[in-house]
Amino acid sequence: MTGYTMPKGFLWGGAVAAHQLEGAWNEDGKGMSVADVMTVGSATKPREITNGVIPGKNYPNHDAIDFYHHYKGDIKLMAEMGFKAFRTSIAWTRIFPKGDEKEPNEAGLKFYDDLFDECHKYGIEPVITLSHFEIPYHLVKEYGGFTNRKLIDYFVRFARVCFKRYKNKVKYWMTFNEIDNQSSFNNDFLMATNSGILFKNGMGDKEKEAAMYQAAHYELVASALAVKEGHKINPDFQIGCMINYSPVRPLTPSSDDVLLADKFEQRRDFFSDVHVNGEYPNAVEDYIERNGYRPDITEEDKIALKEGTVDYVGFSYYQSTTVSSKKVKPDELTDLQEAIVENPTLQRSDWGWEIDPEGLRISLNHLTDRYHKPLFIVENGLGAYDKREADGSVHDPYRIDYLRKHIEQMEKAVVLDGVDLMGYLPWGCIDLVSAGTGQMDKRYGFIYVDKNDKGEGTLERSKKDSFDWYKKVIESNGKDLD
Numbered sequence: 206m207t208g209y210t211m212p213k214g215f216l217w218g219g220a221v222a223a224h225q226l227e228g229a230w231n232e233d234g235k236g237m238s239v240a241d242v243m244t245v246g247s248a249t250k251p252r253e254i255t256n257g258v259i260p261g262k263n264y265p266n267h268d269a270i271d272f273y274h275h276y277k278g279d280i281k282l283m284a285e286m287g288f289k290a291f292r293t294s295i296a297w298t299r300i301f302p303k304g305d306e307k308e309p310n311e312a313g314l315k316f317y318d319d320l321f322d323e324c325h326k327y328g329i330e331p332v333i334t335l336s337h338f339e340i341p342y343h344l345v346k347e348y349g350g351f352t353n354r355k356l357i358d359y360f361v362r363f364a365r366v367c368f369k370r371y372k373n374k375v376k377y378w379m380t381f382n383e384i385d386n387q388s389s390f391n392n393d394f395l396m397a398t399n400s401g402i403l404f405k406n407g408m409g410d411k412e413k414e415a416a417m418y419q420a421a422h423y424e425l426v427a428s429a430l431a432v433k434e435g436h437k438i439n440p441d442f443q444i445g446c447m448i449n450y451s452p453v454r455p456l457t458p459s460s461d462d463v464l465l466a467d468k469f470e471q472r473r474d475f476f477s478d479v480h481v482n483g484e485y486p487n488a489v490e491d492y493i494e495r496n497g498y499r500p501d502i503t504e505e506d507k508i509a510l511k512e513g514t515v516d517y518v519g520f521s522y523y524q525s526t527t528v529s530s531k532k533v534k535p536d537e538l539t540d541l542q543e544a545i546v547e548n549p550t551l552q553r554s555d556w557g558w559e560i561d562p563e564g565l566r567i568s569l570n571h572l573t574d575r576y577h578k579p580l581f582i583v584e585n586g587l588g589a590y591d592k593r594e595a596d597g598s599v600h601d602p603y604r605i606d607y608l609r610k611h612i613e614q615m616e617k618a619v620v621l622d623g624v625d626l627m628g629y630l631p632w633g634c635i636d637l638v639s640a641g642t643g644q645m646d647k648r649y650g651f652i653y654v655d656k657n658d659k660g661e662g663t664l665e666r667s668k669k670d671s672f673d674w675y676k677k678v679i680e681s682n683g684k685d686l687d
């Protein structure tokens with residue numbers, strides 16, 4: 206199949222996050238992060254968030270795929286695919302093990318120096334998320350995560366140290382991964398990973414939502430202050446936000462469904478609205494007011510938000526969202542999750558994620574119209590069960606099919622719709638620990654890693670069929686999609 210050629214300099218590559226692949230969870234001075242107290246789950250069983258590390262439980266992030274000791278070989282494989290960019294995160298707890306220290310941990314800083322050097326050896330541009338679901342556990346337990354204003358300073362200190370240290374090695378940054386996911390404030394996993402909030406049993410929706418808006422505010426201020434500092438440290442830095450974008454569709458053409466979809470989108474886009482515009486959108490400001498949440502927002506915060514707007518909008522795209530006013534009336538929308546229904550026109554993955562390639566083109570158009578900023582697809586992909594054959598090969602036509610259809614839509618958005626797109630970094634380019642379920646067997650990679658949900662395996666790496674396919678896509682700059 207022939208696709209369109211992407212503009213010169215388009216960043217083809219892949220994406221991962223520190224806690225999902227590095228392992229070495231307590232080596233070289235690394236502290237415990239919130240990901241280190243999460244057990245393995247499954248497609249039907251959520252991960253447990255334990256009170257500290259309990260001996261005998263299976264914590265898949267502790268060892269993950271041991272990228273910490275395998276990164277040279279892994280980067281070499283990515284270079285072989287022709288990667289122009291590689292997105293990962295800096296584990297906050299390698300740099301500030303508890304999060305509130307004054308001085309950083311040199312061994313942690315050194316690891317990322319070496320990793321970034323390894324990328325540059327092959328002309329691969331690192332794309333770095335500062336906070337990707339790996340907030341120091343100490344900040345969660347002792348401070349209540351981002352419900353505490355002190356976290357702003359701790360995050361900004363972490364950001365400043367990274368910006369200064371990697372000033373000449375990293376150009377592309379993002380502050381908080383999928384900051385908008387916490388709009389589903391009843392999801393304990395998303396609240397813990399996004400903002401370091403552990404809700405007490407029996408807390409009601411109102412209390413949870415108020416805490417979410419407070420935490421989101423402090424994170425948005427922390428992000429803005431970091432962006433401002435980053436630009437001072439290196440004016441060439443490109444610092445973006447990162448959201449989990451999902452275009453919202455009304456289940457029917459009824460006005461109630463359409464209005465519900467609009468309201469849903471306003472509340473979901475609130476996070477990127479603030480990141481890009483430097484101020485709260487009216488709809489959400491009114492909503493917060495009306496509900497009596499009154500977060501602590503100072504005049505200085507407002508100035509910070511204005512002075513630290515982002516350079517681009519990074520986003521993950523996995524699926525679209527369909528809502529029905531039969532579930533929630535537009536004026537009664539609180540937890541966004543409650544409005545969602547299945548889209549009867551779409552197929553689902555083995556984990557129930559809807560597959561909607563056209564939704565990616567729609568996303569690119571919506572985001573362009575809303576923000577007038579360059580966009581960057583920093584996650585997209587299919588989590589699937591793979592089978593490694595006796596000879597080491599892995600045949601994954603379903604993954605190729607998924608990616609091909611999404612790339613096709615992305616290319617149409619760039620060429621036919623005029624979207625300004627920086628690059629495409631599919632998720633989990635090497636098999637890693639799933640964030641949502643903690644599984645190894647929910648695989649996204651072009652590179653297979655021999656390890657299962659029980660933690661057994663040799664960690665041996667092998668190329669899937671999708672490896673050679675993606676290599677051709679990159680080589681042809683998007684033209685050869687066969």
Ligand code: P53
Binds near residue numbers: 449
């Ligand atoms: P997993 C929820 C909804 C959308 C994206 O997810 C999400 C999540 C969290 O599970 O996470 C992003 O591994 C995230 C990655 C994550 C990836 O999507 O649950 O930024 O860390 O691994 C895929 O299949």
